[in-house]
Every structure is written in structure tokens, then in C-alpha cells.
Amino acid sequence: MDVKNFLNKILKGSMGENVPATVKKAFNKQFDNPLNPEWVKAKDCYEAVFYKDELEHLARYRANGELESLKVNM
Secondary structure (H helix, E strand, O other): OOHHHHHHHHHHOEOOOOOOHHHHHHHHHHOOOOEEEEEEEEOOEEEEEEEEOOEEEEEEEEOOOOEEEEEEEO
């Protein structure tokens, strides 16, 4: 990975190309300015791991954009 792509991923986060638009829209509506979101497909859900207010968050969404669960790690 070249330096430009590495820095871009750190600064903008990884939104995952295969995450449905409905999920991304719901995520962006619920979380203002999340830091470095990374998406993972888990069974029939999409999980975003990100930082907000210096805490790690894990948000799990169904494909229709419905928030299934939210965990905050201190």
C-alpha cells in the first residue's frame, strides 16, 4: 500500500465498497463525525468500528439500515 492510500484510509476511514447505501445513510445520520470508521460484513449484518469522543464504538446494522446493536468500549 502506498503512503497516499494509507493516509487517505486513516483520515477518511474505510467505508467498504460493498456496504449498502441505506446502511451508510443510517450510520451517517446517527453518528456525527465518527473517526476512522471501518466496515466488516458479519453474516447478514454490517458492522462499523469507529471512534467518537475518544471511545471505541461498534455499530451493527441490518441491510435495510436498521441499527441492530451498539456497543461502546471504554
